[in-house]
Amino acid sequence: MASTSLEPLVDQTISVITNDGRNIVGVLKGFDQATNLILDESHERVYSTKVGVEPIVLGLYIIRGDNIAVVGELDEELDASLDLTSLRAHPLKPVQH
Amino acid sequence: MLFFSYFKELVGKEVTVELKNDLAIRGTLHSVDQYLNIKLENTRVVDQVKYPHMLSVKNCFIRGSVVRYVQLPPDGVDIEILHDATRREARGD
Amino acid sequence: MLPLSLLKTAQGHPMLVELKNGETYNGHLVNCDTWMNIHLREVICTSKDGDRFWRMPECYIRGNTIKYLRVPDEVIDKVQEETVRRSDRKPPIGTRGRGRGRGDEGRGGGRAGGRGGYDDGYARGGGGRGPRGGKSTGRGGGRGRG
Numbered sequence: 571m572a573s574t575s576l577e578p579l580v581d582q583t584i585s586v587i588t589n590d591g592r593n594i595v596g597v598l599k600g601f602d603q604a605t606n607l608i609l610d611e612s613h614e615r616v617y618s619t620k621v622g623v624e625p626i627v628l629g630l631y632i633i634r635g636d637n638i639a640v641v642g643e644l645d646e647e648l649d650a651s652l653d654l655t656s657l658r659a660h661p662l663k664p665v666q667h
Numbered sequence: 668m669l670f671f672s673y674f675k676e677l678v679g680k681e682v683t684v685e686l687k688n689d690l691a692i693r694g695t696l697h698s699v700d701q702y703l704n705i706k707l708e709n710t711r712v713v714d715q716v717k718y719p720h721m722l723s724v725k726n727c728f729i730r731g732s733v734v735r736y737v738q739l740p741p742d743g744v745d746i747e748i749l750h751d752a753t754r755r756e757a758r759g760d
Numbered sequence: 761m762l763p764l765s766l767l768k769t770a771q772g773h774p775m776l777v778e779l780k781n782g783e784t785y786n787g788h789l790v791n792c793d794t795w796m797n798i799h800l801r802e803v804i805c806t807s808k809d810g811d812r813f814w815r816m817p818e819c820y821i822r823g824n825t826i827k828y829l830r831v832p833d834e835v836i837d838k839v840q841e842e843t844v845r846r847s848d849r850k851p852p853i854g855t856r857g858r859g860r861g862r863g864d865e866g867r868g869g870g871r872a873g874g875r876g877g878y879d880d881g882y883a884r885g886g887g888g889r890g891p892r893g894g895k896s897t898g899r900g901g902g903r904g905r906g
Binding site: 572573574575576579585587589591593605615617635636638639640641642643644645646648649652657659660662663664665666667 | 728
Binding site for chain 3: 590599600601607610631632633636637
């Protein structure tokens with residue numbers, strides 16, 4: 571069976587959704603069994619209904635695995651075609667166990 | 668192990684994974700591991716208007732711990748085999 | 761590159777730690793362990809709402825309360841230096857393979873023809889748990905994307 575490892579995503583831009591509802595985009599530099607991640611050159615995308623998506627520079631981050639919900643492979647072409655400044659939405663809800 | 672084995676049988680099929688933050692993601696099941704982490708391909712979020720947060724994501728890894736439900740394709744369910752496998756697991760063989 | 765190697769390399773550097781309860785801790789990393797427990801010095805703690813602050817000379821944080829850590833950008837380059845240096849010191853063949861091996865052998869047994877179309881030891885324990893990739897040298901290829 572194909573592997574569920576994050577290995578193929580290393581050095582690629584990924585979009586992470588955390589359990590507290592944040593969306594962080596950055597380059598995956600490493601990971602481990604617990605899904606702890608190293609994200610380089612990362613920024614948060616803050617969603618709101620009032621204004622478009624606001625990027626906030628974060629830099630080098632280690633995100634703890636138990637705070638991670640989704641790791642998405644960012645399709646850079648698709649992403650460039652989005653007009654984030656006009657995208658409005660509620661922030662995601664936090665994960666409730 | 669039963670669920671791990673069961674999900675492995677579903678690889679290649681379309682599933683909808685509902686997360687514990689109410690986000691529901693549909694896609695082709697690419698793989699699953701022993702933590703029931705899931706990889707989906709060709710994903711789309713079920714309510715893209717309410718949740719545009721993953722518009723530029725087509726393949727994703729979902730951490731098993733945040734999955735609330737997996738909606739299965741009808742042809743991925745064989746009651747007979749599931750019964751049998753469940754009994755075998757309960758017996759511990 | 762492993763997250764915990766990066767963290768170890770960040771010893772002596774300033775960092776910001778956010779806990780699951782929303783508090784943040786700014787301080788210099790003294791030490792950390794494999795559970796991500798960390799020891800900080802010269803710490804400023806900020807409340808969740810961001811309007812109360814406490815200074816403390818040092819503190820310990822239990823790993824499982826951490827949400828994320830923000831590390832200075834330059835630390836990632838130092839990890840790479842260290843992995844290179846470590847591979848320079850690779851022991852000659854013959855002395856290797858002592859201690860705790862990577863355990864690549866003897867893994868993933870237990871599949872012996874199931875029944876009814878499930879070929880996979882369905883519900884019989886076994887089921888191959890694959891070795892999960894953990895790259896030790898962050899660099900280089902083998903990413904295998906077409």
